[in-house]
Structure formats: structure tokens, C-alpha cells
Ligand SMILES: CC(=O)[C@@H](O)[C@H](O)COP(=O)(O)O
């Protein structure tokens with residue numbers, strides 16, 4: 001059985017921290033725990049609006065990660081300058097809309113090939129391997145190849161959001177075709193977005209995929225799985241105070 005890698009996206013540890021403006025939970029701490037549990041890499045999306053991950057997190061993770069950072073970011077001058085300074089092992093270029101709840105689709109590479117190619121060259125020049133977050137669409141895959149990026153990450157959101165089995169099967173087949181085609185033209189293929197404990201297996205079974213990036217579902221599961229201990233600890237402290 002061929003190995004598959006897991007990149008753990010810790011954005012939503014920062015979402016919880018930022019909800020109260022506290023110092024906890026700290027994404028840096030979460031990254032260490034995820035690595036200890038077997039994560040092959042840590043993914044953070046530094047959004048232009050800094051709604052979850054902050055510059056401080058990226059700066060600290062750069063010095064503390066035992067595995068490797070996959071920095072997701074929009075293709076803007078500000079983000080390119082940050083990445084040139086941080087020099088993450090991987091940089092995943094993603095589309096970004098200020099109002100969106102989460103990433104809504106793949107990056108338009110074919111329509112802005114010169115801009116993406118220039119970004120790839122700048123990042124590769126500092127030793128960062130670039131991945132393009134794209135839909136499983138032949139034109140986008142061909143454009144990704146033309147840009148010189150060694151990796152793509154196939155957007156699995158439409159599969160994850162499918163509301164019927166038929167729709168999920170269709171999306172899965174579209175992803176399968178895209179993954180196989182990208183692999184056949186020499187691209188290294190990752191995948192991610194919206195994957196959870198009930199939908200991951202058919203994607204993980206695709207042998208061409210090197211790595212899955214998964215965040216929201218893992219952080220959500222951690223909150224639920226950790227709740228019993230968290231409540232018991234608090235109750236113990238309160239009772240101790242009365243003893
Ligand atoms: C690019 C991608 O699929 C994810 O990293 C997603 O954008 C995470 O961003 P949020 O955590 O803000 O949803």
C-alpha cells in the first residue's frame with residue numbers, strides 16, 4: 001500500500017483564539033500536538049483580512065515546526081513579500097474573496113497565466129515549492145503545468161458539498177479524472193477542502209494523490225473529543241476550591 005501524507009490545517013484553532021482575543025488556544029501549540037500525533041505537515045492560510053491565522057503565528061511556526069509549513073495565500077504583492085521572507089517549504093496559491101466564509105473554488109490560473117507564472121518564479125527563487133489550488137478542470141491543470149508549479153492541490157469542496165449520492169459520485173469521478181490527468185502530465189497532486197471523517201476514504205484511495213490537507217473537520221473533532229476531559233478538569237478545580 002502506497003503512503004499518503006496528511007497536512008493538518010490549523011486555521012480554526014486561531015478562529016477560536018481570536019473569538020475572545022485571548023492568547024489561547026495557540027496555533028503554535030496545536031501544530032506541535034498535530035505533529036506529535038503524526039501530521040506530515042502543517043497548513044496555515046494567512047488571509048488578507050487576518051480573520052484567523054496572524055503574521056505572528058506564521059513567524060513563530062517558521063521557527064518551531066518540526067515538519068514543514070504549507071503556507072496558503074492569495075497571489076498579492078503583500079503575501080508574496082511575506083512568503084519571500086518566511087520561505088516556507090510549500091506555498092499554496094489560492095483564490096480569496098473578502099466576504100467568503102471559506103474558499104469557494106479553485107484559482108483561475110488559465111486566465112492569468114503570466115501573473116501566476118511570475119509568482120511561482122518568485123517563490124521558487126527563495127526555495128519554496130509552489131502548489132496551485134485548482135478545480136479538477138483540464139484547462140486549469142494544463143495552465144498549472146505551464147506556470148512551472150511542481151504541485152497542484154485539487155479542490156475537493158464540490159465533492160464535499162454534494163447533497164445527493166449521485167452528485168457526490170459525479171464530483172468524485174471529475175476529481176479522479178483530473179487527478180489522473182495531472183499526474184500523467186508530470187504534476188505532483190495533492191487534494192483538500194471540506195474533507196471529513198465520512199467522505200475522506202474515496203479521495204484518499206486515489207493512488208496518485210500525495211497529500212491531503214484537512215483542517216475544519218479535524219479541529220471540530222478535537223473540540224468534541226476533548227470536551228469530556230475539559231469539563232471534568234474544570235469541575236475538579238472548582239470542587240478543590242471548596243475542599
Ligand atoms: C484553500 C483551502 O481550501 C483551505 O485552506 C481553506 O481556504 C481554508 O481557509 P479557511 O480556513 O479560511 O476556510
Ligand SMILES: NCC(=O)COP(=O)(O)O
Pocket residue numbers: 009043153191192193194195213214215216217
Ligand atoms: N487546502 C485545504 C485545507 O487546507 C483544509 O481545508 P478544510 O479541511 O479546512 O476545509
